[in-house]
Amino acid sequence: MARNAGLKNILTLDVGGTSTDVALIENLEPRRVRTTEVGHLSVRASSLDVKTVGAGGGSIAYVPDLTKALRVGPQSAGAVPGPVAYGKGGTLPTVTDANVVLGYLPEALLGGTFKLDREGARRSVQTIADALGIGLMEAARGIIDIVNENMFGALRMISVQQGYDPRHFALMGFGGAGPLHVNAVARLMGSWPAVSPVSPGVLCALGDATTRMRTETARSFSRRVSETSQDEVLALLEEMAAQTRAELAAEGIADGDITSQFELDVRYEGQAFEVPLAIDAETLKRDGLAGVTARFDEEHNRLFTFNMDSAHELVNLRAVALGPVLELEAPRLPEGDGDPSGAKIRDHELWADGAMRPAVIYDRARLRAKDVIPGPAIVIEMDSTTLIEAGCVGTVDAVGNILINPA
Amino acid sequence: MPATIIQANTTPFAQVPVDPVTLEVIENALRNARIEMDATLVRTAMSPGIREQGDAFPLIADHKGRMIVGQFGSYIGPFLEGFDGTVEEGDMIFLSDPYSVGGAISHCNDWLVLLPVFKDGRLLAYTSMFGHQSDIGGMVPGSMPIDATSIFQEGVRIPPVKIWKKGVYNEDLIKLIMHQVRTPDWCKADLNALIASCRVAARRVVEMAERFGDDIYTSATELLLERNYRAMQKLIETSVSEEKVSFEDYVCDDGLGYGPYKIKCTMWREDGRVILDFDGTDPQSAASINFFLNENMMKMFFGIYMIMVFDPQILFNDGYYPLIDVRIPPGSLLKPRFPAALSGRTHALGRLFDIMGGLLGQKTPEFLNAAGFSSSPHLFYAGTDQKGKWFQLFQIGFGGIPGRPLGDGPDGHSLWPGFTNVPNEFLERYFPLRIERYETVADSGGAGLHRGGNGINMVYRFLEPGVIAIHDDRWFVPPWGVNGGEPGARARKILVKADGTEVVLGNKLENHPVEAGDQLHFITWGGGGWGDPLERDPSLLAKELRQGLVTAEGARRYGVVLVDGEVDAAATEVLRARMRAARGDTIPTFNFGPDIETLRANCQAETGLPAPRQPVWHVAQAAE
Incomplete structure (x- = not known):
């Protein structure tokens, strides 16, 4: 994936429902270790050096009565009952709910087949806002900031702590929620470009299916x-x-x-x-x-x-x-003239820099190579959602990866 | 004379409002900085004590010296009050003398680095770290002589000195210090690691101030302190009674024949504050089991217990310390007078956790743990092999974790959860010994609904002559059970000579000669049991019999009759009914086993060792 994007040094940010896994790839070689953690056990087996933090889309936000501090995770709502916005019976506010409230996750996911309960998300995040005595948007933004901070901490552990400078690395976000957070975390790390790869939600499955023997x-x-x-x-x-x-x-x-x-x-x-x-x-x-x-x-x-x-x-x-390398030719996108409006779905609003700002929602399937997407913008697809923040610009490369850089 | 802090910029920090979210982000950033300190240390240290045992502790403090995040009692305020010198940009302070910091480090093995952090000419913070050094000279390798009678025998004792002075490294100082120790390579690397960790934390703090603004950062740290203060205030009101509650436990002996040493703590609430009074604690020892307990350290331990239940993510900080009053009798085991030896303080430190558990848990038995493996006993084996090469092994033991509300105590583990054992293959590769057995001691965990964890029997066969040292405890006073659980088994050490003769060794000895072919059975203690053993599921006993964790005879303590490995349900019912009738209706919260006098009377017969003699208060000797 990185090779196709012309990147050799990447930090990976795999954000799932419960946890975030981060790893470092130097010169297209991931770091390997001889000890790995399975649950609470240390196992002496060869594996990739991946660090995990309990921060994901389903991480539950709460305010303990004793300290009135805002906490996010590590407990997760998982997929069931899931975030309140999933409408499957979840009642506790999660990171996904905060993303919905802020407008980073528009109403429907999975290609439009999965409607999000925006009102439910607001009500749940409102409980956090009330407990803290702040506004709804500030509370939602706070939940996201804390979760991003935890991802930042984990990324520092596998980069700076191993003697690497994160500014020499790109940050690739995948998993269901990776592309939603990758831009913000890249800002914290100074790791550019922030990359939303093709099919980010199923990238791991793709890896599994194509991995070398x-x-x-x-x-x-x-x-x-x-x-x-x-x-x-x-x-x-x-x-x-x-x-x-x-x-x-x-x-x-x-x-x-x-x-x-x-x-x-x-x-x-x-x-x-x-x-x-x-x-x-x-x-x-x-x-x-x-x-x-x-x-x-x-x-x-x-x-x-x-x-x-x-x-x-x-x-x-x-x-x-x-065994042999599976030479998967990444399908190339037709080339455009830089104007992404052919992929526009509609206008939108999202919370940025302390206020609701106009933004545009694009359909990833209709983007073309060389399209330049100014933030704030959201790119949706079947398996994921990509957020391009205000003050940043996303460029679509030849195979469809979105490379985000400060404007 | 208090320290003179020299700042190029003396503009005070302004107290500004900080929104709750920024406060959380800063708290998270501080937590990450602390984790980075630990990671830097492990990455750059050399000795197994730090890299594998993780025997090191970090601290980040505000500009007034109050700990904002970290894991040891902040000593900075009192230290600065007594420090007769300047503190300015480019300085770094280094010390190892416990008496210079009121016990914030408790023995000279712990080397402490303190770094004042300046930004734009202003003192913004302090970062500090201490780590256990494998050897600091003194009368025995490892520098923890159990029979030292003065701190002068325990190795190099460093008063607060500047290792860096206004950016200039004091090379002669390091040369002098390293000349005193047996493992200068390790010490030098470990010291560099401590320094690196402090510098990493300092960078992170400056980055935070740059990211959020100096005033926001300092105001946020003030708010974090205040938050813990308010939280503790509430907890004190609701959880600590005005009526006094006490608890006491023992360190079995001091290696010189005196013991057991009682540690007693009484707790009550008065005027919205908690008093923790150690009156009733036995006097200091002439040997080195003394534990110079720092009051702020005790406050931190206390706070951890209280706050963890209600908000486990909270960063421990100094904020609530004004609400706690710790009183320690001078000249007692916990506040020995200079020049008392301090190197063997691990037993008292561990025992303190048993005591806190008993003290705080006695009113809420559902949260109470039994007494457990609250120590890090060690074996020391050294000598010169046939090729003329010196070897020295420092090996930490593991034992039975107490039975607890959650379930059984793990077998063969440690109170310090971060500790890992050194693989036997590594030991056999690098040291002239063979590990003949490494197994739990069946039935050593106290019986209970939740079984206490078993202790470990590790048998070392020495291949070369040499000397051994043993530091262990809980061989005389058993670890207590709770809520109907029974005490765990006591520790033992047996040396089996090549001709089969068995010699019972004391659990605290130095410089004991061993011959090639001798086998040492290093047997550690089991954890106390939790809850009524007559309620334990009998099928678990059958399972654990198969696993070698209990015996058929041991199963009878649970009222369970096992025949050919299977539960005889009828016989079990009969036995349990008989045992219930015999014990009556009340289930005691604590089961301490026999009282001290009974233990003394039976000591020789039961342990093969003479009973220790009761410690007596005496006037401290003048310094040598």
Whole structure:
């Protein structure tokens, strides 16, 4: 998706009903970790480095009696009973209800088949406004600001805290509610463009369906680099490569379509954290283990801001076999002249900078490449809604991604 | 002499109105800043104590030194009052002496960094962080000698000094300090990590002031303090009675043969304020189990208990401290006199949480937990191996979490939920030992409707001769059960020699020699049970029998008869009826087990160790 948009460094913002997942992609490679959280358990399994916060469209806003503070989440109304605006019996105000009150979510979703109960949303958010003694719009705006702040915190954790500058990254919002929040969060992060990708609501499903086949095997090695040799390591890696290639071959993949990659987990002797380093056989042969330790020192310094004089330890060896990349040609949009009015559905009003402002609602299906959409504007489609804020401009690229930048 | 704060810009901050939403956004931003402090620390520290155990605590304070977000008692106000020097832009203060900050850090292992934050020439805030150092010199590796009788034996003790002075780094100071410690690489990296965390927080605070405006930021922090004040005021009115309630518990011994040490707390409401009075607490020890309790720390603990139930998202801050009055008798275990040793204070710290639970929960039994694994006992093993290489292992133990309203207490865990165990593979890889067993001790969790968690038996087989040190507690006074639940089992330490001879070891000892082939059974205590064991579902007993968590004999404490692993329903009914008749109708809120005198009388027979002697008040010795 990012490659199609010509972006290599992306922060991802996947906003669902209950939670928001964020991750970092550098040079089109997502960061991987060897430990992941499943519920409350820590599992030592390979996975992508995704951080989750309890902030989503269904997050419930409430004002505890004791402190009269405005809280949003982590409790969620889920899909059932869901936000009040869904009309499925929900009574507690949620982030979605606030978005409805502010006019960011127009009356109907899912291509018009799902009508939103705007009055119900207002009534529920009014309870928050009354508890705080402020206006309805201020209360709604407050709920959104707090949820955005939590997303901002999570994004900082995977970028700044890992030694990356968010200003060098684009921010891509997906999931049902991602494109609704991506512009505001991009402003907080300084990460531009804010991107609403094609089919943002089902992007994860698309990923699932098109993901490359991959299998891996790992072996503990646990030896000082100085006590082994490049040949010994290569021999083991080659053995492991053969094993993983055979697994994919058994799945019917032709040997010529299989790519082998290696990973070496290195740490300073006595430390508990390893740093995984991706490598291929040619590089290992050419640069040897000295090349590996040099790369480790560099990466360690970037992640942890220091190096040590201790011996290097090669902790684990890993071999990965990958199937072929599905070259999905993204369908190209017909090119327009920059004027999006052909996609306009109607005029609208939404809350921005402390007042109700005129805005335009567009149909994503009718946008053309090179269309320039001035904010404030809303772009609706079957699986999501994109908000372009006042003071920002959205540009449609060749395949239909909307790239939002400050005007 | 109070500190002189030097500001290029002395314009005071204006108090301006802040709308409720901006206030929330700032509170969230502060929370995120605190999380970043923790993350920076873990990222840049080197020692396992900080990276894996997370033994470090952050704080962000306003320009008057009051904590706005963080997790330790703010010491800044009193500290500045006693600091004979200047505080200006580019300064950073560093200290480790508990006596210099009224116990805000409780032993010299905790290195504390304080950074005044300036913006446009004005003092805007303070950020501070402390972290446990793996070694700071002193008479034993690890620097926590259980038998130290003076703080002078516990390692380098740093008074408040400037590590950075107007932007100039004091390299000689660091050189001098690192020269005193056995692990200078770790200490240096950990210190850098503390400094990095303070600087990250400082940047975030300045960013917040830039984003919202200086006056809005400072007014917001004022409002956050006020909000907690109002919340606590309400809670005090409704939840704390004017009638005095008390609770007491014990630290079993001090490693020098004295104990148990009673800690007593009495609570009541007077003129809208809560009094927490520790009168009745036993005197300080000659050894190092003393816990120099900082009053603000105690207020923070108290506030956490109270506020968490009603608004778990609240940021703890200093706002409500004026409403709480903490009284600690000087010369007691909790306010020892200089130069009392302080390194072994973990037991009293943990026991304090048991006491707070008992004190606050006794009027609302449905919220009450039993006593549980309120300590971080450790094993220390060091020596020189056959290749002439020095090794030293510092290993933290886990045990039974108390039975609680929610359900059973987890087996083999810790009061400090962030702690993780070091994998056995790692231990065996880097240290000359084998872990022969790592299992829960069946039946060690107190019986109850909700079972207390089991303790752990970890058996270390030492492959090299060396010395060990053990710091543990709850071997003499059992952890109490509540609402009908029974006490948990006590801790034990047994050294099995290669020829099979068993030696019962004390739970607080230093420098005990071990030989290659010796096996140490490090057995920790179980949590107390919650609720009536005769109400527990018998099928759970059968399940836990299969899981090795209870035995058939142990199941009888619940009135459950298991035959060949299955519940004998008829026999269970009979046994339960008999047990109910024998105990009568009243179910006690607390079950402490036998009283102290009975425990003393039976100590040698039951534990293999002589009973500790009652601590007595004496006049403190003059400093050496």
